[in-house]
Amino acid sequence: MISVLIADDQEMVRVGFRMILEKQQDITVVADVPDGIAAVTAARELKPDVCLLDIRMPGMDGLEVTKKLAGSTKIVIVTTFDLDEYVHTALENGASGFLTKDAGPALLVESVRAAAQGNALISPQVTVRMLEHFSRPSGKPDLGLLTAREQDVVREVARGLTNQEIASTLYLSLSTVKTHLASVQGKLNARNRVEIASWAWRAGLLGG
Numbered sequence: 092m093i094s095v096l097i098a099d100d101q102e103m104v105r106v107g108f109r110m111i112l113e114k115q116q117d118i119t120v121v122a123d124v125p126d127g128i129a130a131v132t133a134a135r136e137l138k139p140d141v142c143l144l145d146i147r148m149p150g151m152d153g154l155e156v157t158k159k160l161a162g163s164t165k166i167v168i169v170t171t172f173d174l175d176e177y178v179h180t181a182l183e184n185g186a187s188g189f190l191t192k193d194a195g196p197a198l199l200v201e202s203v204r205a206a207a208q209g210n211a212l213i214s215p216q217v218t219v220r221m222l223e224h225f226s227r228p229s230g231k232p233d234l235g236l237l238t239a240r241e242q243d244v245v246r247e248v249a250r251g252l253t254n255q256e257i258a259s260t261l262y263l264s265l266s267t268v269k270t271h272l273a274s275v276q277g278k279l280n281a282r283n284r285v286e287i288a289s290w291a292w293r294a295g296l297l298g299g
Contacts (some may be wrong), residue, residue: 092112092117092118092119093117093118093119093140093141093204093207094119094120094121094137094138094139094141095112095118095120095121095139095140095141095142095143095203096120096121096122096123096124096127096130096133096134096137096139096141096142096143096164097109097120097122097123097124097142097143098123098124098126098127098130098133098142098143098144098145098148098153098236099114099123099125099127099143099144099145099148100125100145100147100148100149101145101298102125103204104145104146104192105123105125105211106123106198108120108123108169109123111196111199111200112199112200112203115200117152117204118124118204121137121139122139123133124139125148125149125155126148126149126150126151127149127150127151127152127153127155127251127258128150128151128158130142130144130148130156130157131151131159131160131282132149133159134163134164135160137162138163139162139164140164140165140206140207141165141166141167141187141203141206141207142156142160142164142165142166142167143167143169143203144156144166144167144168144169145168145169145170146168146170146177146181149229151179153168153170154168154177154180154181154184155183157184157185157186158185158257161184161185161186162185163186165173165206165209166181166184166185166186166187166188166206167186167187167188167189167190167203167206167208168181168186168188168189168190169190169191169192169194169202170190170191170192170201171187171248176235186188186208187205187209187210187283188202188206190202192260197255199251205284209283210283210284213263226242231293231294231295232279232290232293232294234293234294234295234296236278236279237275237278237279240271241271241274241275241278242296243261244257244261244263244271244275245262245275245287245288245290245291245294246291246297247260247295247298248272248284248287248288248291249288249291249292249297250253250297251285251288254268254272255267272284272287275287277297282286
């Protein structure tokens with residue numbers, strides 16, 4: 092069972108997220124709180140597997156909360172504001188995922204599961220826009236590190252697709268997609284999907 096803490100200053104958002112998540116048999120919401128200070132206190136006491144954090148909250152914003160909690164729990168930032176600097180700061184501070192509030196229930200649930208498993212999931216519209224702005228080093232990464240099929244999978248990751256969507260797009264089984272991603276992470280020494288996607292952009296896999 093994945094335990095989740097929700098922190099958002101809007102009660103309607105907290106109630107909505109709780110309703111969506113508690114419909115899932117493998118997820119339980121252990122607390123929902125209205126500000127960053129309460130989020131840190133509750134997280135340290137309840138030790139949830141995943142914290143869903145808004146960015147703009149009273150007392151302490153979600154980016155600061157992320158910095159304080161990232162070592163002890165997985166963080167998914169859920170916000171109305173998908174500004175690039177927030178994404179970069181959230182990820183630098185240790186967030187495992189980044190969703191906009193209009194991402195939809197399915198992505199919300201999947202982001203919690205992905206974070207709990209140690210993967211990162213970012214809203215597709217955020218992923219593409221953010222990675223276009225990643226600084227590109229002078230030398231491109233070596234595409235020869237990956238097989239052609241692995242490059243196909245990585246390209247779809249960089250477009251923001253979930254594993255299930257990649258499987259459908261490339262006519263692969265879900266387990267095959269996961270196997271390819273595990274191989275890619277090892278070859279690239281990437282910690283998560285965000286770093287895989289960054290590599291894809293820098294390598295020019297998406298025509299950049």
